[in-house]
Amino acid sequence: MSNVFTRRREKLLALKSLRSGGPRSAPAPACPACGAEVPRGELHKNLYVCPRCGHHHAVSAYYRLSLVLDPGTFRELDERLASADPLAFPGYAGKLADAGRRTGLSEAVVTATGRIEGRRTAVGVLDSRFFMGSMSAAVGEKITRLVEYAEKNRLPLILFSASGGARMQEGILSLMQMAKTAAALEHFSAAGGLYISVFTHPTTGGVTASFASLGDYMLAEPEALVGFAGPRVVEQTIGQPVPEGFQSAEYQLDHGFLDAVVPRRELRATLSRLLRLHDPKGGRDR
Amino acid sequence: MNQTLTPVQRVALARNPQRPGTADFISALFTDFFELRGDRHFGEDPSILGGVALYHGQPVTVIGHRKGRTLEENLKFNFGMPSPEGYRKAQRLMEQAEKFRRPVITFIDTPGAYPGLEAEARGQGEAIARCLSILSALTVPVISVVTGEGGSGGALALGVGNSVLMLENAVYSVLSPEGFAAILWKDASRSNEACDVMKLTAADLLELGVIDEIIPEPEGGAHTAPGAVFTAVDDAISRSLAPLLKLSGSALARQRYKKFRAMGNQAIRRDRG
Numbered sequence: 001m002s003n004v005f006t007r008r009r010e011k012l013l014a015l016k017s018l019r020s021g022g023p024r025s026a027p028a029p030a031c032p033a034c035g036a037e038v039p040r041g042e043l044h045k046n047l048y049v050c051p052r053c054g055h056h057h058a059v060s061a062y063y064r065l066s067l068v069l070d071p072g073t074f075r076e077l078d079e080r081l082a083s084a085d086p087l088a089f090p091g092y093a094g095k096l097a098d099a100g101r102r103t104g105l106s107e108a109v110v111t112a113t114g115r116i117e118g119r120r121t122a123v124g125v126l127d128s129r130f131f132m133g134s135m136s137a138a139v140g141e142k143i144t145r146l147v148e149y150a151e152k153n154r155l156p157l158i159l160f161s162a163s164g165g166a167r168m169q170e171g172i173l174s175l176m177q178m179a180k181t182a183a184a185l186e187h188f189s190a191a192g193g194l195y196i197s198v199f200t201h202p203t204t205g206g207v208t209a210s211f212a213s214l215g216d217y218m219l220a221e222p223e224a225l226v227g228f229a230g231p232r233v234v235e236q237t238i239g240q241p242v243p244e245g246f247q248s249a250e251y252q253l254d255h256g257f258l259d260a261v262v263p264r265r266e267l268r269a270t271l272s273r274l275l276r277l278h279d280p281k282g283g284r285d286r
Numbered sequence: 287m288n289q290t291l292t293p294v295q296r297v298a299l300a301r302n303p304q305r306p307g308t309a310d311f312i313s314a315l316f317t318d319f320f321e322l323r324g325d326r327h328f329g330e331d332p333s334i335l336g337g338v339a340l341y342h343g344q345p346v347t348v349i350g351h352r353k354g355r356t357l358e359e360n361l362k363f364n365f366g367m368p369s370p371e372g373y374r375k376a377q378r379l380m381e382q383a384e385k386f387r388r389p390v391i392t393f394i395d396t397p398g399a400y401p402g403l404e405a406e407a408r409g410q411g412e413a414i415a416r417c418l419s420i421l422s423a424l425t426v427p428v429i430s431v432v433t434g435e436g437g438s439g440g441a442l443a444l445g446v447g448n449s450v451l452m453l454e455n456a457v458y459s460v461l462s463p464e465g466f467a468a469i470l471w472k473d474a475s476r477s478n479e480a481c482d483v484m485k486l487t488a489a490d491l492l493e494l495g496v497i498d499e500i501i502p503e504p505e506g507g508a509h510t511a512p513g514a515v516f517t518a519v520d521d522a523i524s525r526s527l528a529p530l531l532k533l534s535g536s537a538l539a540r541q542r543y544k545k546f547r548a549m550g551n552q553a554i555r556r557d558r559g
């Protein structure tokens with residue numbers, strides 16, 4: 001592989017990570033968990049994890065990819081797929097345009113291939129800054145195409161979720177993406193494909209009730225909120241506040257729905273280990 | 287057909303407590319029904335009703351949401367809002383249908399999956415997701431009939447059919463109109479407005495390619511002449527099932543995959559770079 005191309009790709013991802021409102025250009029607000037005002041440079045060095053309390057800040061999809069993939073291996077798929085506003089929903093087109101301008105994204109998921117410690121992988125990352133990572137038909141389509149690409153090319157699949165659930169403005173067509181993505185993953189699984197699902201904060205609704213819950217391995221970042229009904233809906237149902245720590249990653253681990261809670265700093269090494277455990281060559285030198 | 291009803295009026299008809307429900311369809315359309323209970327993991331959730339039965343002499347698996355008519359029944363069936371145990375019982379029945387090569391017929395009528403503390407603790411999201419993946423890959427015919435309220439993922443969990451039929455005044459939506467208004471406009475009282483923009487009627491869904499056929503209801507709604515509705519639903523199921531019974535298992539799974547693979551294609555465009 002030519003060094004020029006590798007360097008160019010690396011630069012491209014770094015640029016996208018910036019342009020998409022990612023790390024450096026974002027203001028450094030007080031930590032939502034402990035209130036500490038951490039200088040941006042320090043936060044950046046700490047992978048956007050609060051050095052005082054360990055809170056994992058939300059990060060952009062491109063930044064997430066830059067943390068996980070080997071430098072220079074990122075290749076984006078279906079970059080330009082976007083919503084066609086199928087129900088001509090009042091105000092939706094304008095909001096889509098706003099979200100696009102603000103984030104540099106055309107939809108709430110980025111799908112790509114890349115390598116993790118040398119192993120080629122298909123990766124999708126939901127970005128909570130675009131309509132709260134909600135599942136439009138375009139999101140469902142990009143994920144389904146990624147799953148199909150991984151099956152065809154016999155690649156392991158990793159999906160990072162962060163989603164408020166369905167995209168209300170696309171109505172029933174959003175709901176149907178749950179069936180579409182679940183069906184694609186079932187097909188992939190039957191063909192022997194490896195799928196690692198990583199929940200990041202917050203993931204609820206139709207994403208939890210479809211592709212995000214169907215991994216061979218289920219991981220989450222510390223304290224990420226993971227549930228079907230959001231905590232406010234649950235509170236309305238039961239007429240009282242939910243208990244401390246309800247629906248946190250640690251709670252889901254205790255209740256048997258996760259294999260591990262993995263701090264951001266250890267994520268790449270953990271993913272790499274799982275890929276190694278599924279490599280026919282195992283730990284031997286490649 | 288009542289072509290002049292507004293979406294709000296249809297939502298009211300879909301929720302009418304006298305409307306025929308899953309238990310009524312089972313006793314009217316099937317014989318020798320044997321109810322299967324429990325998820326074999328934790329408990330029995332009666333808000334999902336399922337079992338095996340004969341449909342015109344053919345063994346089938348039937349699964350549906352169950353609502354009550356009286357307060358007592360409603361409490362027992364949790365107003366038709368299943369817990370994870372209900373969905374895991376449904377999974378067990380789907381897998382049994384696959385084993386014994388029986389068609390699966392589902393009846394959909396729920397406000398949504400139950401959003402409670404215990405339901406979350408036992409994995410409501412995982413339970414629904416697993417229903418979707420199991421149904422999507424079955425190699426037996428699956429026919430889904432939306433009979434009342436098709437509310438959100440809790441409805442879709444029984445809705446991945448080779449053929450999806452819908453009663454004329456049933457509704458099927460991403461969320462209840464109240465929930466939709468609360469999320470989008472932070473105001474649940476604007477639910478009537480939500481009904482008008484959500485495209486939740488059978489005619490809307492046929493146009494969007496989400497359902498295959500509308501089953502007509504008598505003037506005034508299904509509850510005014512249940513006998514006619516049973517006949518119409520029976521006819522529609524028979525007509526859908528006949529061609530599916532001629533397909534191979536892999537062809538059935540392929541047809542279902544393709545059908546849901548294409549959902550929402552009209553909602554996607556290619557952005558200018």
Ligand SMILES: [Zn+2]
Nearest residue numbers: 031034050053
């Ligand atoms: Zn902090």
